[in-house]
Amino acid sequence: MNFDEKDDYYAVNFEGLDCAEIEIEAKEFDNCTFTKCDFSEAHFKKCKFIECDFVNCNLSLAKVEYS
Incomplete structure (x- = not known):
């Protein structure tokens, strides 16, 4: 999943995402x-x-900063 496409997600159902070891910002x-x-x-x-x-x-081991 590429979260760079949008900044806001409303009422989305995400299933089976592999986001291990990536950075998701803002x-x-x-x-x-x-x-x-x-x-x-x-x-x-x-x-x-x-x-x-x-x-x-x-x-x-997920990190959460400034959230």
Whole structure:
């Protein structure tokens, strides 16, 4: 998944994303659902997660800064 396309995501259902070891910066996720996504060692910087659900996701060693 390339999060460079947009800055804001509303009511999007993400399933099976492989975002391990990537940097995601200055994105806003509102009312989104993440199912079976791999965010291990991902780096979230200046991101907002509003009313989001993470279902069976891997967030091991993920870093969250200024969020």
